[in-house]
Amino acid sequence: MRGRGGTPVCFPQFGMLGPLPTQHGFARNRGFSLEHKTDSSCTMSLTYDGQGAAGSFPHPFTLHVTTSVEGATITQELKVSNTGSNPLPFTAALHTYYRVADISQARVEGLKGVSYRDNLQQLKEEHEQQDTIRVEGEVDRIYVNAPSSIKLVDEAGKRQLSIEKNGFPDAVLWNPWIAKAKGMADFGDEEYKEMVCIEPAMAISGPVNLDPGATWVAKQSTTASQL
Template sequence: MSSERTCLELCKGINGLDKIILREVRGSSAEVYLFGGQVTSWKNDHGEELLFLSSKAVFKPPKPIRGGIPICFPQFGSHGTLEQHGFARNKFWSIDTDPPPFPTNSSSKVFIDLILKPSDEDFKLWPHSYEFRLRVALGPGGDLMLTSRIRNTSTDGKPFTFTFAYHTYLSVSDISEVRVEGLETIDYLDNLRERERSTEQGDAITFEGEVDKVYVSTPTKIAILDHEKKRTFVLRKDGLPDAVVWNPWDRKAKAIPDLGDEDYKHMLCVEAAAVEKPITLKPGEEWKGRQELSAVPSSYCSGQLDPQRVLLGS
């Protein structure tokens, strides 16, 4: 292992679950639980938490962890034969000690490679052979990168099909002060209206009630502007054509047992995803999907956010 591995620490997290802490030399950090292969914390170099974790999150397998970045595979949502959002988020992953080479320059990043393979029990639920490799990396500027590689390892010639999302919970000061830019004029499927297809109007998405939308064929870059914190999250994605935007609002939040009643005010899920058109892999084929998150100071122009500067300048 290279010298940068000194920035990794394997330790016990909540309820004795194994977790890995990644530390970047300038001070940013991330935590990844082997349960779910799930990032639960991402802090900038000031130690500020950038991801939302529910005040009632349950760290007791097989219950998924509410918050951070759960991985939805091989099914997003409940449209399918599996449990909601599939099973990857409530399985125990392993550290991948012999990953195939990643075609990225990793010399300036601290990273961990995880792997998930099906168990005999999984085969009963989803009878397919696969290897799911996940790399979680911290860049020198504190950027958080997740790269997923899913390979069909079947020897019986059977293809399989899946949908996917990085179910990213961002920490925000106040949901009513947040706007999402980059999805204007994009078509979406509205999960609150039986997946009715509509087109986004207006120059930004703002929040005044429950939202659960799958934006399709979206740009590779989306900005989430937190007016109060003067912070902008920039989400870049590759291999993931869709983007899910979700906030349960007050009534739905009260109905979710592992979410605090007021938690919805301080979270927003913006998720790089492949939902509308499922991905099919023949034996031997591999799919790759990547999400990169960065947090930058918002620039202001006469009291208004200047998203163009953020989108062009970052």
């Protein structure tokens, strides 16, 4: 991909669900410091003093992101500490991009019966009716109080990804499709065919209001297996 991939961190705001004018907050555009690393894990941190360029968000915090790999499983943990003297309000997500061999032969399972807010319809509430979700056009949905286990089946790539989330109540499903992909400078015109985002999130179910001195932790684990 030109400039998108991996797991951008949406913080202290998911989408436009908060006071900031910038989509998904500012953490993903800041430099993190390396705090600790081993052969199979690393922890990065971001400290914000409540001022500076993001002064419209006057809430100090420290954000830790730990990524670890064990066998076929990658685990990503988000830890937020309120270093200020007032409650820290935030929404958040791990904006995870998964590569698939062919989006027309990929499916998402585990969301049947879950309510979702459709970003393509001004957050209109809908209910998922399908056992298997196929991406056949632009999709931008926030599934509210989604199950802890979601599955992405990449039929053309002959693999399956089992996604487990903890501490994130919601889950986002996103693919920009043809028109939106062409309008994004850091996204290739044809790359929508080879990706899907499934994101653990604190979005519609948020915001969190974290007490001074308190810490909030959430994580996801993704395990790959062959079909």
